[in-house]
Amino acid sequence: MSAQSDKQGVARRRFLATAVKATAGAGCAALLVGEVAAPSRTLAATALRPPGAKGESHFLAACVRCGLCVRACPYDTLKLADLADPASSGTPYFEARQIPCEMCEDIPCVVACPTGALDKGLTDIAQARMGTAALVGHETCLNVLGLRCDVCYRVCPLMGKAITLDMRHNERTGKHASLIPVVHTDACTGCGKCEKSCVLEEAAIKVLPTELARGRIGGHYRLGWEEKAKHGGELVDGIIDLPDRGYTPPSLGPSLGKEFKP
Amino acid sequence: MSAISERIPGREAVKAKGWFRAHKWLLARRASQLAFLALFLSGPLFGLWIAKGTLASSLTLNVLPLTDPLVALQSLLAGHWPETAALAGAAIVLAVYAALRGRLYCSWVCPVNVVTDTAGWLRRRLGWKDGVSLNRRTRLILLAGILIASAVTGTIAWEVVNPITQLHRALVFGSLFAGGIAWTVLAAIFLFDLAVAPRGWCGNLCPVGAFYGLVGRFGRVAVSAPRRAACDSCMDCYQVCPEPHVISPALRGAGSEVIQSPDCTACGRCIDVCPQDVFALGLKGTAGAAPLRQGERL
Ligand code: SF4
Ligand code: SF4
Ligand code: SF4
Ligand code: SF4
Numbered sequence: 001m002s003a004q005s006d007k008q009g010v011a012r013r014r015f016l017a018t019a020v021k022a023t024a025g026a027g028c029a030a031l032l033v034g035e036v037a038a039p040s041r042t043l044a045a046t047a048l049r050p051p052g053a054k055g056e057s058h059f060l061a062a063c064v065r066c067g068l069c070v071r072a073c074p075y076d077t078l079k080l081a082d083l084a085d086p087a088s089s090g091t092p093y094f095e096a097r098q099i100p101c102e103m104c105e106d107i108p109c110v111v112a113c114p115t116g117a118l119d120k121g122l123t124d125i126a127q128a129r130m131g132t133a134a135l136v137g138h139e140t141c142l143n144v145l146g147l148r149c150d151v152c153y154r155v156c157p158l159m160g161k162a163i164t165l166d167m168r169h170n171e172r173t174g175k176h177a178s179l180i181p182v183v184h185t186d187a188c189t190g191c192g193k194c195e196k197s198c199v200l201e202e203a204a205i206k207v208l209p210t211e212l213a214r215g216r217i218g219g220h221y222r223l224g225w226e227e228k229a230k231h232g233g234e235l236v237d238g239i240i241d242l243p244d245r246g247y248t249p250p251s252l253g254p255s256l257g258k259e260f261k262p
Numbered sequence: 263m264s265a266i267s268e269r270i271p272g273r274e275a276v277k278a279k280g281w282f283r284a285h286k287w288l289l290a291r292r293a294s295q296l297a298f299l300a301l302f303l304s305g306p307l308f309g310l311w312i313a314k315g316t317l318a319s320s321l322t323l324n325v326l327p328l329t330d331p332l333v334a335l336q337s338l339l340a341g342h343w344p345e346t347a348a349l350a351g352a353a354i355v356l357a358v359y360a361a362l363r364g365r366l367y368c369s370w371v372c373p374v375n376v377v378t379d380t381a382g383w384l385r386r387r388l389g390w391k392d393g394v395s396l397n398r399r400t401r402l403i404l405l406a407g408i409l410i411a412s413a414v415t416g417t418i419a420w421e422v423v424n425p426i427t428q429l430h431r432a433l434v435f436g437s438l439f440a441g442g443i444a445w446t447v448l449a450a451i452f453l454f455d456l457a458v459a460p461r462g463w464c465g466n467l468c469p470v471g472a473f474y475g476l477v478g479r480f481g482r483v484a485v486s487a488p489r490r491a492a493c494d495s496c497m498d499c500y501q502v503c504p505e506p507h508v509i510s511p512a513l514r515g516a517g518s519e520v521i522q523s524p525d526c527t528a529c530g531r532c533i534d535v536c537p538q539d540v541f542a543l544g545l546k547g548t549a550g551a552a553p554l555r556q557g558e559r560l
Contacts, residue, residue, distance in 0.1 A: 026410060029404045029410075029411070030407040030411040030414065033419045033420060033422070034410075034414055060340075061342040061418065062337060064318040064319045064330070064334075064337065066315040068321060071314045071315070080435050082437045082444060112321075114321070114347035114348040114351065115337065115345055116345040
């Protein structure tokens with residue numbers, strides 16, 4: 001072995017060590033930063049994204065947290081999250097109970113977004129899905145109690161489509177009806193007007209991020225009727241059709257599920 | 263030895279040139295940092311909208327989009343193709359810093375610079391010399407790390423942490439004055455620079471500075487030492503420079519008197535504190551690069 005090649009060996013080892021160290025360091029940094037960045041994919045229940053926002057995981061790849069949407073909003077609905085706020089730091093969100101979205105026809109927030117985090121494909125604000133309303137206070141909602149509040153129903157920009165009042169027998173009095181606010185997820189934009197206007201101290205109707213509000217059925221469920229329709233007939237031949245009992249309990253009386261039109 | 267260690271850098275320069283000339287570039291930089299902030303603040307404060315948005319992305323006078331290229335790069339790595347406005351904005355910013363000098367961002371625009379400068383100043387005043395010395399390359403490793411994190415997590419990872427935009431947002435959108443806690447990040451940086459590692463944040467860790475350093479390697483703006491013959495080795499420039507390693511080749515070397523390292527932020531503090539007026543700031547490769555001022559004492 002000559003001194004020359006010895007020197008080369010040392011240099012090569014040193015180079016390799018440096019390369020490995022740098023790679024390990026970058027990996028360590030990636031893990032640390034990634035750890036902070038990754039959990040922010042989920043959104044707290046109270047935080048709603050602006051209209052046109054891509055799904056949460058795409059949104060965090062696209063939104064640069066510039067606040068141009070916030071500046072464009074004429075109602076001061078949107079704000080940028082601070083460190084302790086319920087959305088990832090610096091991202092735009094709103095809380096329905098504070099200032100709901102007024103569903104501007106020209107959707108200035110989407111127009112202002114420079115990155116496409118708010119999708120310019122959204123041109124009809126009624127197609128926005130900022131979240132989904134759900135009646136959560138089934139013991140406190142005044143309408144459920146049999147009173148006629150109706151406020152959420154009446155403030156809904158899509159009254160009669162996103163919220164309907166469904167008639168139910170009032171078991172307490174035995175002779176009246178309760179008009180239950182029912183949200184229809186195919187029409188609700190998640191603007192938050194209903195939650196904002198609920199007259200209770202703590203709103204009985206709340207707008208939640210859609211994944212939270214809607215639930216998810218899970219891939220393993222097979223709904224018999226859908227399978228049947230897909231199949232174009234009975235899936236199992238020769239099932240015996242037993243006769244019905246011919247008894248209807250009072251709670252399943254004729255008023256159930258009927259829609260009330262005031 | 264005590265003569266050097268008790269010497270407060272800048273004192274001699276004030277004596278030799280007067281307070282104003284010994285703080286000329288510092289004042290200019292503070293004015294520039296303030297002006298950049300004012301562009302964003304005139305809207306929310308006085309209804310006079312000049313720049314909207316933040317340093318991450320903004321729209322000036324409703325026509326000029328500007329986007330931080332590092333943020334756009336992370337977005338691309340995370341799997342999103344930004345719209346034209348953001349991409350054009352990133353290209354403009356990239357072009358400007360590539361042409362001038364990347365790290366001009368650090369000392370003329372970045373609001374965190376005020377925090378770390380203050381920590382550095384306090385450190386010198388207190389005479390604290392020791393501290394952890396980190397490897398300068400750490401910031402490059404951190405830069406690689408955040409790019410990997412963006413690609414792997416599919417998020418603009420650094421923006422969750424980035425103290426620069428954190429501070430800028432908190433100032434421009436007012437949360438700093440409304441109970442926001444972004445200041446805690448700044449406090450952490452201040453204490454880190456003050457008590458743990460001198461010039462640690464900007465000099466060793468900040469991946470944004472590392473990025474701008476890389477893109478602006480060949481920028482034209484540079485500091486040089488045209489009167490290096492007059493240097494009496496008082497070491498004041500080394501004391502105040504946020505990247506002291508960049509000075510020696512130009513000041514002591516036999517080669518070019520222009521500071522070549524892309525790490526130099528062109529802050530001009532070395533020019534200010536030098537009692538001998540050794541340094542100058544100008545454009546590389548023009549007559550202005552090394553102006554020998556007329557009528558000065560040597
Ligand atoms: S649609 Fe209008 S009110 Fe709603 S967030 Fe956008 S700008 Fe604000
Ligand atoms: S304008 Fe777009 S990129 Fe900027 S904060 Fe709003 S959603 Fe994010
Ligand atoms: S959030 Fe409430 S008010 Fe808005 S569309 Fe949905 S149901 Fe109607
Ligand atoms: S060499 Fe001078 S201009 Fe460059 S960073 Fe150091 S003090 Fe600032």
